[in-house]
Amino acid sequence: DIQMTQSPSSLSASVGDRVTIACRASQSISSYLNWYQQKPGKAPKLLIYATSSLQSGVPSRFSGSGSGTDFTLTISSLQPEDFATYYCQQSYSTPHTFGQGTKLEIK
Amino acid sequence: QVQLQESGPGLVKPSETLSLTCTVSGGSVSSGNYYWSWIRQPPGKGLEWIGYIYYTGSTNFNPSLKSRVTISLDTSKNQFSLKLSSVTAADTAVYYCARRRFGDGAVDIWGQGTMVTVSS
Numbered sequence: 722d723i724q725m726t727q728s729p730s731s732l733s734a735s736v737g738d739r740v741t742i743a744c745r746a747s748q749s750i751s752s753y754l755n756w757y758q759q760k761p762g763k764a765p766k767l768l769i770y771a772t773s774s775l776q777s778g779v780p781s782r783f784s785g786s787g788s789g790t791d792f793t794l795t796i797s798s799l800q801p802e803d804f805a806t807y808y809c810q811q812s813y814s815t816p817h818t819f820g821q822g823t824k825l826e827i828k
Numbered sequence: 829q830v831q832l833q834e835s836g837p838g839l840v841k842p843s844e845t846l847s848l849t850c851t852v853s854g855g856s857v858s859s860g861n862y863y864w865s866w867i868r869q870p871p872g873k874g875l876e877w878i879g880y881i882y883y884t885g886s887t888n889f890n891p892s893l894k895s896r897v898t899i900s901l902d903t904s905k906n907q908f909s910l911k912l913s914s915v916t917a918a919d920t921a922v923y924y925c926a927r928r929r930f931g932d933g934a935v936d937i938w939g940q941g942t943m944v945t946v947s948s
Contacts, residue, residue: 722891755934757875764924764941765875770934808875812933816890819875 723747723811727820733828738799742823744792744809753813754792756785759822760805768807769794799825830855832925832939840919840946846912850925850939857906858883863928864908865935866899868921876921880928881908915946 724747734740744754752772757765767776769785772792782797796803804827809820836848850864857864863880870876879889881899889897898911912919923944927937 753933755932757935764938765935766938767934767936770929770936771932774932776934776936810875810877810935812928815877815888816892817877817928817933819877821874 722816723750723814723818725809725811725818725820727807727809727823729823730821731824731826733826734799735828736799736801740796740799740825742794742807742809742825744787744794744820746790746792746811746813749789750811750813752788753811754785754787755810755812756783756794757808757810758803758805759808765808801827830927830937832927832937834923834925834939834942836942836944838943838945840915840944841948842916842946843914846910846915846919846923846944846946848910848923848925848942848944850908850910852906852908852927855927856903857901857908858903861930863888863930864899864901865926865928866910867924867926867935867938869924869941870918870921878910878912878923917946920944920946 726745728743754772756769759765773785806822806824831853840846865880866878896913901908922941924941925939926935
């Protein structure tokens with residue numbers, strides 16, 4: 722199985738901050754990397770697919786980059802509704818493993 | 829728009845079989861553009877991919893669960909189902925049905941999730 726490791730596991734930030742979350746794969750996954758946002762008690766929501774493509778309806782303050790084994794999710798200017806847990810997931814090979822999550826909290 | 833809805837018992841006894849169904853509305857499970865998936869999340873923990881089924885009936889499962897998992901498709905009802913046998917407390921989780929895209933593999937539509945507790 723491909724292991725996905727996110728850093729940090731938790732992060733405190735303020736509204737308006739620029740935030741970056743990292744995701745590292747245990748082997749190359751090309752660009753098959755997706756990002757999800759999950760709020761308490763809700764299903765995850767797809768934000769970014771194929772490393773850097775913005776899912777329809779997702780605000781442009783979200784962006785993704787990377788290739789191979791190292792990827793990042795950036796939120797350019799945090800909004801109150803962005804405080805949530807974020808997961809990366811590889812869809813390069815099965816099982817389609819997820820990172821352990823990064824909890825983004827209000828400072 | 830496409831919506832997915834899980835249904836099934838919220839409580840299952842240890843050693844028994846967990847059975848869940850996902851009803852798809854606004855779209856067809858017979859589409860070749862998607863894989864119909866199950867993903868779970870134990871309380872307070874991260875997401876675990878269980879497996880998926882394609883409209884042809886082809887399946888792919890997480891090796892950690894493969895010996896206990898069955899996923900099936902009912903095109904007449906536009907549903908797909910999950911069966912997980914010999915459950916233990918470790919199988920207690922929120923179970924999500926979801927739609928995985930064929931090309932990039934992203935999961936773009938999720939059900940709301942259903943909590944299943946394994947307890948006697």
